[in-house]
Amino acid sequence: MKRLVIGAALGVAILSGVIVAPPALASPAHSATPQAAWCGWTPANNSNVPGTFSNAGVNIRNGQYTNCTVLGAGYNGHDLTFRCFADGTSVGGNGVWIYLTDRTTGVTGWASAAYIWGYGENPIVHC
Template sequence: MNTITRVAVAVAAVAVPAVLLSAPAGAAPKGDGVTPQHWACGSGTPPNHDPISGITGANAGARIRTGSSTSCTALGSSQPSDRLDYYCYTRENGTNATWTYLRNGRTGVRGWTRDDQLPGGGSNYFCGS
């Protein structure tokens, strides 16, 4: 294999994963200037904008809460083997932390989990219209 061919193969190997990890069409990538608002404790179910379901790998004991804040009541928690259905994300008041609304397929519990506890960093679809 000549030098030009080796360089082309190396560039292709690096470029493909970047494409696979990009946000899906229609998603609002976090940090794109969109400012999703905090979801108050107990304020209801947001829209299901995210087609991702059946994802596993949450941190053990990741709490599912009634709103996008640690001050909201915990309804349950998820385990690494639990299948999760993502709905959308929002931001916690006064911080840069993002939260995803989800449904835990094992327990049926629906609520908010901080994105740093979720596989893939949570949803890429914000909860606004």
């Protein structure tokens, strides 16, 4: 009996010589917002249209959503190549995003069209 009481105090039951441990506790919830399902999408389209950023420090992300991982930052004067665009219907209503390559830094990813010059002046294919 003493063995069972000690085991119970440790959160372990010993029945017929077999140790039975309680189920593992769930890991604590993360405070970070999980990435959206469309993060990491790399379309093959390439419109080859030039442009530049209209602001400094524009995030270039691995997907067309603000919760997606930042791959780099773009600045005024950086030369861009627009590859394609995705509108709100394809990205959960989150505005227009451009899949681009920042030729100044070599980073390829997604940036919001709100921070880009040249989008709309030349036709860009839909992703």
